[in-house]
Amino acid sequence: MNDASRSSLASNTPATTSRLQLLVLSNGHGEDIIAVRILQELQQQLNPPDIFALPLVGEGHAYQQLHIPCIGSVRTMPSGGFIYMDGRELIRDVRGGLLQLTFSQIKAIRRWVSSQKRLGNKRAILAVGDIVPLLFATLSGANYAFVGTAKSEYYVRNEVGLLPRKSKAARWENFSGSIYHPWERWLMSRRRCRAVFPRDSLTTEILKQWSIPAFDLGNPMMDGLKPTVSPQQFYSADVQQQELARPLVITLLPGSRAPEAYTNWKVIMLAVSALMASFQEQDAIFHTSRSLVFLGAIAPGLDCNILSQTLRSQSWQLHSESPILLPDPNTLIFKQRNAYLLLTQQAYNECLHWGDVAIAMAGTATEQFVGLGKPAIAIPGDGPQYNPAFAEAQSRLLGSSLILVEQPIEVANVMRSLFKEPDSLQIIAENGMRRMGKPGAARRIAECLLERLG
Structure with a gap:
């Protein structure tokens, strides 16, 4: 979508509207799918927001299925979004234009927020994924919410206590009392952060120890999994057979x-x-x-x-x-x-x-x-x-x-x-x-x- 098309979309909304303008940031194919599940439910609400998207990793095909306009540049990096697992993948992405893409995305977010402000619209950002979209949302100057898909307290503890780890380096994951580090918690505790949705009850409970508006509402990963065929059907080619042991x-x-x-x-x-x-x-x-x-x-x-x-x-x-x-x-x-x-x-x-x-x-x-x-x-x-x-x-x-x-x-x-x-x-x-x-x-x-x- 070119700049003229984006400006046309924005200008179609009257300055007097009370409809929320929502920009969704996500950083990966799985995060895109989770975001889209939430957006589908938002579209079913009585007064749904106008929705825009910026997938930070990949091309955001999931958003295209809902005809949600993209506000900035998108590109598939060589790593496919797995840079946190392998330093070599990060190097490949940097060589593939990661830094230039990141700066252009930050500019696109701030430009979108500014344009909505000039029009007098209510504007907000939904960040889905990890610290990257959360940081971008914080830098935007708009109110924001965060769906944390990447981290869970279960990585370091269960309901009884901390899990034993084999190396001292592994303790870094929980050095400050949470799987979420102090700088991540700081981003979640800002005044403009209006809601945080952790992926499980244990993580929500831990985050509430700080001034974080955490809500235990479940994990969207478990939505949309109902089978289209029910109940399970088994059959045998031998129609004379009275019973078939369940495979x-x-x-x-x-x-x-x-x-x-x-x-x-x-x-x-x-x-x-x-x-x-x-x-x-x-x-x-x-x-x-x-x-x-x-x-x-x-x-x-x-x-x-x-x-x-x-x-x-x-x-x-x-x-x-x-x-x-x-x-x-x-x-x-x-x-x-x-x-x-x-x-x-x-x-x-x-x-x-x-x-x-x-x-x-x-x-x-x-x-x-x-x-x-x-x-x-x-x-x-x-x-x-x-x-x-x-x-x-x-x-x-x-x-x-x-x-x-x-x-x-x-x-x-x-x-x-x-x-x-x-x-x-x-x-x-x-x-x-x-x-x-x-x-x-x-x-x-x-x-x-x-x-x-x-």
Whole structure:
């Protein structure tokens, strides 16, 4: 959108209007999606604001789906937004124009605030993500609110107390009594910061120790996950069969970022092969009369042909019938012995809800799966996202709901142990739902935003 178009949009709002003008800042694909969930709920309110956006990382495709205008320059950096995990990625981004982009974005924010002020409009900023959009919101001169998606007290503590850490350097994360450092808390305690929405109850409780307007309204990551097909449907090709033992359903989460996701998929398939070998043994949990169903939740941006090549190399064959009906006509069905593997790019919610356990090498998807009360087994990869450091941090965030293994072959033994202990599965379910929160957070946050900013 050019400057003339932006000026036209702004000038269409009369100076006498009482409608709030809201600018949303977010710094990553996952943060964009969370922001859009809140914005969709805002648009359903009685007196919704006029909404503008500035994605600080990436091109903000999620905003385009809602036809929300962008006020400044957007660009995809080489790191894809994962500079905090690898210093080399930061260097690549700087060489790719990160500093110039940052300065132009700050100017665009201040220009937008000034233009709304000249028109006499009420203006505010919603920052979604980490300290970067929070800092930009503070520098804007407008009132602002913050949805903190990147940090949780669960990284350093649980309800009992601080978590043991292996190195002195790790204590830096909590040196001031919170996962949020003093300078971050200072930004959240400014007079113009009208609301802070932490991702869980524990973090909210800690932040309230300072003069921070923190509200415990839940995590929008758990919104929008309701399956379109319900209840779960299983069927057999043998119509004469009176009963079909329910398959053990295992969700596969390789991540969404290419080419890393393709490498992760190969690792996950090694775990699948080891699990199938274990499944052939007579066992109280794994027995040959029960079938296995693997649900590959594949991001729309990935190429299923590449994933299929890995499957064929491990003796999986294309099949015409599936034991599970997914709401995706393009589902690819593979079969090997008594096991099925389905690749879908349109039935993400069903993959999360129908899985009994996940083999995971993903960020957001793993957290959402755990938030539904299910266990996930994670295998650290080579990154740049799902590397050992990220996986270890995620295991602290998710507690007992995420089990880390060093090698794919270990997945079978972990899964056998899980299903031999029903009590542990109940503890895992309660833990996951407590840490990720109940659905409906986006609506609750939207209502609070209008009250605090409007």
